[in-house]
Amino acid sequence: MRQPGPSELERVRSLAATATPTTAALADDPTAHFSVRGAVDHVGRAVLLLQADSPLHSALRTARHGRPDLMVGIGLSALRHVGRTPTVRARLWCEGRVSAVPTGERREAALAVWERVPDEELLAAVDHHPTTVEGDAPLLARVEPATVLYETYDSAGVIDGTDFRDTTPDPLTSAAERIIGHVNDRHRDDLTAVLREIPAAPVGSAWLWELDRHGLTLWVAPYDQDRPVLVRLPWSGPARSTCELERALHELLTHRAPHC
Template sequence: MQHPVTAPPIPERVRTLAATAAPTHVSLAGTARPAMPARGGVDGSGRPVLLVVPGDPLHGAREEPVVTVDLTASRSLGGAELSRGLLKVQGWVQAVPAGELRETAVAIAERCPDEALFEAVERPEAADGPRLLRVDVGQVVYLTGPESGVLDAEEYLDAAPDPLLADAERMIRHINGAHRDRLENALASLMAAPVTDAWLWELDRFGVTVRSGALDRPTLVRLPWPAPVADAGSLEAALHCLLCHH
């Protein structure tokens, strides 16, 4: 009997996390300087984008220094921001080409709502203005709960985020905001042990991950769909079937 695929391939999973992540720190290779706070986002190709201002060590960079950018993907549960995964993207810093500045700024605006972002687009040649830099990816180290490993640039950049990501995030917000009682009732009929304080943690075309228990010692349970779903309607139907389970 063929068993269902329970989770996305690792490269897809990592790209999905990157698409919802924000830079938190950047460190320069070959220096004793500690990691510095970072602002920015991730572009449509999965490359970290940094917004740097005068005074930042990277602001005057011209020779593509090697850096490591920490990306953190989180989820808000009951007012607490909890980490879903940490990605360490190692590569070379480059200026975003002038012809791609506006598109890049739009791509990261949700993660980086800063007026300096649009100043970087309008005044790209200003020596005293903010700049947009992006990382030419060399490799990605991923730490996602029980999973960890390294993807090379080709594995990472050739993958794509879950095609239903935007719809899945919308459904997660809705269920966690309005229907957690139904989620706990459904899980009570599926699990051998009692389930308390349940939240939707991950949702994708392959299945759903539920987080329950105390914030500092959670239990994660993966429930795969019988077969991968292909569109938002099918994903919503699969989730509805789970919530209606008795």
């Protein structure tokens, strides 16, 4: 049983906010997967940068002649570096309707993708629309999730797209990701010391795995087991700002009872 923390829905929504699109499949041919690049925007839609040779690019050009209901599945992956090893935190599969990003929204979509994929082709995708005669121009597309399947290190399930879209990520997600990177790079010894003070915790190497306003999760590789385990440590009360989150973490790392 997980210790106090965000709801599973909020947790998955937060994981999606940090995830990167990797693969796609058209509903008409679900076994034919192909690679995609992009990001997840602030409302939970997968935004994709598609080159002219992408099957999805071609399908969207055809869709303007009567396929407004073009459905697609998008695979997302959220990673965490454990040492130098990229480790999958979550895999998600978002199924929903895909469409070209409207003209007035392409710049915002391009900026969302740029944070993950700083590709100069994004400029062409903003300036040109592939449903014109310039059919070889790259395309910005987005997927409105109708169903989201997820698998994390410790849970799995299916979320209705409406519930997914209506849920916001933990408001401290972006700050938490920056903090996690710093702690795992500079304060591993402190994490190990924290682990030694937790009753019944396994003895092993520890990394900061998740961090949110409710607490943190350590990823522990026990010295006497093959499979890592997750150890959840809740705060005494939710952090309401980045400053409070940093203070709670600092108090934990300096071996004082965390509080906000």
